[in-house]
Amino acid sequence: MTKYFEVIRRDGPARLGKLSLEQTIQTPAIISKNEYLCSGSVFSFGSAEDAREPAPTSNENRKLVILPYVPTALHVEPLLELPGQELDEPKDGATGIVVHPFYGGKPASADVYVMGSAGSLKNPRDLIGAVVGVRNRIPADTALYVPALATPANLAFLVYLGIDLIDTTRVVADAYFGRYHTRDGVRPFADFDELPCKCQFCQRLDEEGEEATTLAGHNVLKLEEELAVSRDMVRKETIREYVERQVRVTPELTAALRLLDQEHAYIEQRTPVHRRSTLYANTAESLDRVEVTRFAERVLCRYTAPKSDVLLLLPCSARKPYSTSRSHRFFALATGSSRKYLHELILTSPLALVPRELEEVYPAASYDVPVTGHWDLEERAWLLRCLDGYLEKNRYARIVAHLDGELEQTVKDHGIDAIYTGGGTNDAALARLSDAVREACQSSTRLGDMRLGRYRAVTDYYFGSGAGDLLLAGKVKVKGREIQNEKGKTLVMITPNGTIALSPEGARRLEPLGNYIVTIGDFLPKGSLLAPGVIEADEQIRPGDEVIIRGEKAFGVGRAKMSGWEMVESKRGVAVELKQIEKI
Ligand SMILES: [Zn+2]
Numbered sequence: 001m002t003k004y005f006e007v008i009r010r011d012g013p014a015r016l017g018k019l020s021l022e023q024t025i026q027t028p029a030i031i032s033k034n035e036y037l038c039s040g041s042v043f044s045f046g047s048a049e050d051a052r053e054p055a056p057t058s059n060e061n062r063k064l065v066i067l068p069y070v071p072t073a074l075h076v077e078p079l080l081e082l083p084g085q086e087l088d089e090p091k092d093g094a095t096g097i098v099v100h101p102f103y104g105g106k107p108a109s110a111d112v113y114v115m116g117s118a119g120s121l122k123n124p125r126d127l128i129g130a131v132v133g134v135r136n137r138i139p140a141d142t143a144l145y146v147p148a149l150a151t152p153a154n155l156a157f158l159v160y161l162g163i164d165l166i167d168t169t170r171v172v173a174d175a176y177f178g179r180y181h182t183r184d185g186v187r188p189f190a191d192f193d194e195l196p197c198k199c200q201f202c203q204r205l206d207e208e209g210e211e212a213t214t215l216a217g218h219n220v221l222k223l224e225e226e227l228a229v230s231r232d233m234v235r236k237e238t239i240r241e242y243v244e245r246q247v248r249v250t251p252e253l254t255a256a257l258r259l260l261d262q263e264h265a266y267i268e269q270r271t272p273v274h275r276r277s278t279l280y281a282n283t284a285e286s287l288d289r290v291e292v293t294r295f296a297e298r299v300l301c302r303y304t305a306p307k308s309d310v311l312l313l314l315p316c317s318a319r320k321p322y323s324t325s326r327s328h329r330f331f332a333l334a335t336g337s338s339r340k341y342l343h344e345l346i347l348t349s350p351l352a353l354v355p356r357e358l359e360e361v362y363p364a365a366s367y368d369v370p371v372t373g374h375w376d377l378e379e380r381a382w383l384l385r386c387l388d389g390y391l392e393k394n395r396y397a398r399i400v401a402h403l404d405g406e407l408e409q410t411v412k413d414h415g416i417d418a419i420y421t422g423g424g425t426n427d428a429a430l431a432r433l434s435d436a437v438r439e440a441c442q443s444s445t446r447l448g449d450m451r452l453g454r455y456r457a458v459t460d461y462y463f464g465s466g467a468g469d470l471l472l473a474g475k476v477k478v479k480g481r482e483i484q485n486e487k488g489k490t491l492v493m494i495t496p497n498g499t500i501a502l503s504p505e506g507a508r509r510l511e512p513l514g515n516y517i518v519t520i521g522d523f524l525p526k527g528s529l530l531a532p533g534v535i536e537a538d539e540q541i542r543p544g545d546e547v548i549i550r551g552e553k554a555f556g557v558g559r560a561k562m563s564g565w566e567m568v569e570s571k572r573g574v575a576v577e578l579k580q581i582e583k584i
Contacts, residue, residue, distance in 0.1 A: 004094035004111040005143045005164075006572045010543050010562065011234045012290075013135075013162035013270045019112070019143055021094060022061045027143060027164040030150075030227060036064040036096065041071045042082060051082060062093040064112055069098035074120040077103050096145065101130030105137065112143045112165065119148030119170065124256035131161045132266045140562075141531070141570040148173075152183045152222040153249050157256060159230040160243045162270070166227075168220045175216035183226055185249050189215060197222070237275040244283045261288040268294065269563055272543035273462075274499055279367040281350045287378055291363045292350045296386050299353050302460045305394035306453045308343035309444040312437060313401040313411065315423060316348035320366060321359040327425045331402065334430040334437075340450075341441035342400070345390070347407060349379045352386035357450070357457035360498035375406045384414050391416075398440040402433045451478045455492060462500045462546060464515045471509050500546050502557045504582050507548040516541055518560075518567065518576055520551035524583055529558060529576040537564035537575070547576055556581035 005027075009016040017027040021035055037059060045051040051068040059065060072078040078100055094111040101115055115134060121127040135144065145165035150158055158166060171181050180189040182196060189210050195202045201218035205211065233239040247253035260267065271290040279291055286292070312335065317325030323332070332339065344356040354364045375383070401411055404423025412420060419440060421432040447453070455478075456468030475486040482493040483506075491506035502510065511517065519536040520529065529549065541547055541564030549556045558576040560567075567575040 003572075005141065007141060007562070007570075008573075009234065010270065010272065011237045011239045011275070012160065012267060012272070014160045014230075014234045014239045015162065015164065016231060016234050017143065017164060019064075019094065019165075020062075021064055026231070028159045028227060028231060029165055030223065031064070031145070031165050031167055034063075036066055038066040039068040042068045042080065043071070044068075048080075048082070059093055064094045064096050066096035066098065066112075066114055067110075069114075069116065072100055072103075072116060074101065074117045074126065099134055099137070101126070101134060107138065109139075110142065112145055113138045115144065115146045118146035121146070121149060122252070124252050124259055127256055128161075128259045128263060131163065132260075132263050135162055135266070139569050139571075140566045141572050150223060151186060152181050152219075152226040153185045153246075154253060155223060155226040156230045156233070156239070156243050156246045157253055159227075159234065160239050161260065166223075168223060171219035171223050172216045175219050176212045178210055178212075178215070179219075180215060181219040181222050183222065183246070183249070236277055237272075238277045240289065241277070241280045241282075244280075244285055257285055258288075261285060264290070264293070269542075269565065274362040274497070274544040275366075276497075277366075279363040281367060281369040284378070286369075287350045287382060289350070295361075295363060296352050296382075298461050299355065299358065300386065300389045300393065302465045303355060303358065303457055304460065304465065305343055305345075305355060305390075306447050306450070307445070308341070308447055309397040310338075310342040310437070310440045311394075311396040311399045312342045312344045313399065313403055313418065314344055314346050315403055315407055316346050316354070318368075318371065320364070322346055322354070323356075323359060330425045330430055331433065334434040336434065338434075338437040338441040340446050341444040342437060343396070343447065347383060347387070347403065347411070349375065349383065352383050353390055355457060357454040358461055360494065361458060361461055362498055365498050373405050375410055380410050383410065387411070387414075387416070397444075400433075400436045400440050402429075402436075449478075452476070452483075455483050455494065458494055458498075458500055459492065459510075462516075463510055464513060464540075467510055467513055467515070470513060471506055473509065499544070501579070502546055502548070504556050504580050507555070507557045511548055511550070514538075516545060517548045517550055518558075518564070520549060520554065522552045524554045525549070525551075525578055525581060527578060528561075528574045529578055531562070531567050531570035531573050531575045534567040534575050537567040539564050541567070549576065549578065549581065553584060554581050555584050 004020045007015045007017040018024050019027055042051045070078045070080045096112040096114050097107050097110040098114045098116045099107050101117060121130055143164040146163050147167050148169040150166035151170060178189045179186050199218055199221055201214050204214050233242040247257045268290045314331055316322060317327050319325035322328045346354040348354060349369055351364060358364055399418035401418040402421045402423050408420060408423060419436045421436050452472060456472055459468035459471050471492060476483050483491045485491055489505050490503045493501040495501055516538050518534055520533050521535055541560050543560055543562055545560040547558055547560050549558055557580050558578040560576055561574045
């Protein structure tokens with residue numbers, strides 16, 4: 001029943017969508033009485049029967065109709081359950097149902113779900129529990145409305161949580177108590193010697209003093225501004241960076257973000273595999289980001305290092321991919337012909353380990369972190385945990401560590417048996433590196449073709465362990481940025497932004513693995529594959545993933561626009577942007 005709502009873009013749990021009322025509104029949006037009709041509390045009806053079938057209100061303007069509800073406090077089980085309110089016949093306009101934040105199973109189908117008692121969700125634990133809980137109970141392609149909760153300070157976080165509709169109730173009510181809102185929080189108007197805002201309302205407040213409706217005008221304006229900023233951040237795929245900054249305004253919001261990060265599955269299921277923006281790891285919360293844990297998890301589980309006797313540990317560089325940086329060009333010169341005998345692993349925060357072959361993959365090629373040379377306890381523990389896991393799986397006869405400062409000390413103190421060169425890029429340092437690798441590589445086995453090794457690693461990274469071997473089986477050749485089979489047909493490309501692009505030929509080779517497959521019905525899709533056409537989709541699929549399309553009449557490849565579970569659940573929206581589809 002989601003004829004009236006569609007998600008257009010996603011950035012983690014945050015989404016941009018459209019809600020079709022008399023006019024189509026872009027979400028996340030502020031809604032008001034102009035957009036909805038609320039039937040009100042069940043107690044305002046003569047009987048449960050009346051509430052169940054509320055007298056038809058005239059709804060010529062196709063407003064959102066919110067059905068009668070049982071008013072209930074936050075931690076109180078509803079005292080009454082309303083019998084099936086589902087409206088059978090197709091209605092003219094969107095329907096909203098009020099759901100309790102903590103009680104009840106799957107609610108009846110609707111276009112919009114209204115969080116009951118949302119205004120009371122002040123405790124961070126309640127807020128996260130309620131939103132994650134309700135989102136898990138309602139379909140992905142429906143809108144979630146939290147009344148009386150939004151302020152300019154918390155709005156970006158609410159959007160990041162996956163909330164689509166908010167209202168001005170709280171900031172307007174606050175105006176009547178003399179409370180002045182900004183993005184930085186709320187303070188009594190009377191406290192200000194100088195107003196931090198220069199809007200028309202504030203100019204009037206300056207001249208005429210405190211007046212509730214003028215104050216409300218300012219508060220609503222700040223809310224609207226913050227909404228525009230949040231939408232822009234989602235569009236630019238930087239909502240997470242913005243939220244990490246914005247939650248600093250109160251300890252409660254910071255706590256809420258940390259608690260949300262503990263809901264790993266909720267975020268992971270919604271986090272794209274690739275973002276256009278640079279990942280800024282500026283805060284303690286950055287270490288918990290899905291992009292970071294996912295990368296590390298794939299390096300440890302999906303990736304297998306090439307057979308090599310010698311491992312060279314290197315520090316990261318500010319410039320990405322590392323190979324293009326000055327320091328890594330020096331390292332390459334210093335290691336010279338020994339490079340054919342050793343495998344390179346870059347140690348960095350917050351990604352921990354980046355094998356050389358994966359340096360172009362997101363976020364390895366596009367992250368930035370404040371560099372001080374200091375490694376704090378969490379960063380050290382995380383790095384060493386990953387390094388232990390890596391060395392457990394990938395064994396080397398000798399390790400050369402060209403690291404300096406605290407990083408070298410950390411690895412040394414952990415008892416990693418290596419030749420420590422002290423790192424650095426001056427002549428003496430590079431000579432030490434050169435000597436150390438030459439000696440370590442003596443009587444070592446030469447590595448296979450590292451260009452193929454890179455494709456193998458990237459394919460495993462995106463499609464799972466073993467995918468690279470399947471894709472590169474038999475005679476293949478590297479041509480520019482692509483791999484061709486012996487007949488010269490393209491199998492796969494690595495795009496300049498580090499993602500992988502399969503050809504249908506390549507997809508056929510990967511199909512037996514059974515990963516990242518979207519099964520469709522008996523038709524030949526064109527352009528975009530819409531969610532209703534999806535019969536089955538791999539649960540691992542995330543927005544941005546390269547996927548294999550398989551149906552009775554079609555086979556091909558495309559780029560996922562939503563997660564696999566969402567494709568199966570949704571009745572609207574583009575599931576996959578098709579790239580190459582062949583008729584069968
Ligand atoms: Zn103002």
